[in-house]
Amino acid sequence: MLDHALAAAQCVRVVRDFDHYPGELDFMRGVRANAPQVVFLSIESMVKAMDLLALIERETPGLQVVAVSRTVDSALLLDVMRAGIREFLAPPFDSVAVSETLQRVVALAETKPINMGSTDQLYCFLPSKQGVGTSTVALNVALAISRQPESSSLLIDLDLSSGIIGFLLKLNNSHSVVEAAENAATLDESIWPQLVTRVENLDVMHSGRLNPDFRIESSQLRGMLDFARRHYKTICVDLSGNLERYSLEIMHEAKRIFMVVTPEIPSLHLAREKLGFLNRLEMAGKVTVLLNRSNKRNLVTPGQIEDLLGAPVAHALSNDYQGVHRALQAGRGVDTASELGRQFTHLAGQIQLKKPKQTEIDTKKRFVEYFSMFPGRYSVADKKTAV
Numbered sequence: 290m291l292d293h294a295l296a297a298a299q300c301v302r303v304v305r306d307f308d309h310y311p312g313e314l315d316f317m318r319g320v321r322a323n324a325p326q327v328v329f330l331s332i333e334s335m336v337k338a339m340d341l342l343a344l345i346e347r348e349t350p351g352l353q354v355v356a357v358s359r360t361v362d363s364a365l366l367l368d369v370m371r372a373g374i375r376e377f378l379a380p381p382f383d384s385v386a387v388s389e390t391l392q393r394v395v396a397l398a399e400t401k402p403i404n405m406g407s408t409d410q411l412y413c414f415l416p417s418k419q420g421v422g423t424s425t426v427a428l429n430v431a432l433a434i435s436r437q438p439e440s441s442s443l444l445i446d447l448d449l450s451s452g453i454i455g456f457l458l459k460l461n462n463s464h465s466v467v468e469a470a471e472n473a474a475t476l477d478e479s480i481w482p483q484l485v486t487r488v489e490n491l492d493v494m495h496s497g498r499l500n501p502d503f504r505i506e507s508s509q510l511r512g513m514l515d516f517a518r519r520h521y522k523t524i525c526v527d528l529s530g531n532l533e534r535y536s537l538e539i540m541h542e543a544k545r546i547f548m549v550v551t552p553e554i555p556s557l558h559l560a561r562e563k564l565g566f567l568n569r570l571e572m573a574g575k576v577t578v579l580l581n582r583s584n585k586r587n588l589v590t591p592g593q594i595e596d597l598l599g600a601p602v603a604h605a606l607s608n609d610y611q612g613v614h615r616a617l618q619a620g621r622g623v624d625t626a627s628e629l630g631r632q633f634t635h636l637a638g639q640i641q642l643k644k645p646k647q648t649e650i651d652t653k654k655r656f657v658e659y660f661s662m663f664p665g666r667y668s669v670a671d672k673k674t675a676v
């Protein structure tokens with residue numbers, strides 16, 4: 290009966306219907322999956338209704354509550370008022386009463402937006418050039434984050450042209466980012482677990498079979514991201530270096546962009562080009578440079594790379610072909626006891642720091658002068674890059 294009245298009012302959509310009082314976990318899953326603005330709460334059992342009310346106040350302040358009851362008596366109404374619920378509806382759900390209630394609820398929802406606990410910890414991994422090791426870094430950093438206490442983390446392979454995460458982990462889930470995008474508008478807590486695979490403590494969504502024609506629309510990306518942000522504390526995204534529209538959109542949303550470079554001139558050249566491009570989109574300030582496959586015999590030193598890029602090299606990750614190869618054969622992360630494994634753990638710890646260390650950009654670019662092939666100078670000038 291209430292559902293008919295709500296449908297007739299035409300200004301609300303019922304996103305989830307419980308035919309019993311759900312437990313805390315079920316209720317919160319439903320709320321996170323569907324992000325409702327209002328809950329119609331039956332007060333048939335006052336005790337159970339009050340438990341849910343307390344949960345709502347604690348976990349999702351701002352979520353509006355309308356009490357619903359088959360019967361109306363003054364004692365019940367008094368209890369509802371005392372509990373702090375301002376709206377009450379009862380059969381026959383008169384259309385005027387329903388619409389007035391909804392108007393008040395909408396007005397309140399606008400002044401006091403719901404706090405759904407959506408994470409801002411979204412990190413993108415961007416290659417300066419193909420094959421510099423970005424997917425390897427993204428995977429191992431995501432695994433290291435997932436090993437931290439009370440972590441809840443997701444890795445999405447958004448390299449739709451040559452995603453490799455599924456292969457690196459030997460995943461055989463037939464579902465991927467493609468299905469997540471196609472179902473973006475209706476994602477819920479029953480569909481999502483089918484789209485991801487648990488690896489250690491990390492949920493992984495691979496990019497699916499080679500499908501060059503597939504494009505993610507903005508609305509699909511938004512639906513996926515909104516859902517993921519309500520469910521995980523940390524989200525890592527592995528990107529292709531092609532700067533597709535969806536890659537740019539997700540980088541705009543990201544808290545930090547990790548640009549992976551190697552100490553080779555072509556990789557550094559493209560890193561500089563990409564930094565310049567991201568600077569024009571006002572995103573250079575959140576780029577952190579990761580130097581992968583670094584070793585002591587490198588011809589180009591981290592200091593020279595900083596000179597060249599105009600941005601600090603936040604972390605150097607060792608060249609460990611054997612370690613990476615062993616991990617690949619076993620379908621898991623790099624050995625955490627190895628030097629490279631420890632560097633990934635350290636990097637994961639730094640990422641999670643509330644206040645990242647600020648590093649001044651050194652604007653002197655002596656080293657850049659050695660490379661006549663670089664057109665002009667790129668400088669992120671007065672911007673600061675955080676580690």
Ligand SMILES: Nc1ncnc2c1ncn2[C@@H]1O[C@H](COP(=O)(O)OP(=O)(O)OP(=O)(O)O)[C@@H](O)[C@H]1O
Pocket residue numbers: 416418419420421422423424425426448451453528529530581582583606607608609610611613614629
């Ligand atoms: N730190 C490292 N030491 C040694 N080898 C590495 C390291 N990191 C990555 N590699 C190797 O580099 C190659 C490319 O790695 P990966 O696929 O992760 O790069 P990518 O930048 O994601 O490539 P793509 O541009 O295709 O997405 C792989 O053979 C991988 O094993």
Ligand SMILES: [Mg+2]
Pocket residue numbers: 423424425448451453527528529
């Ligand atoms: Mg890759």
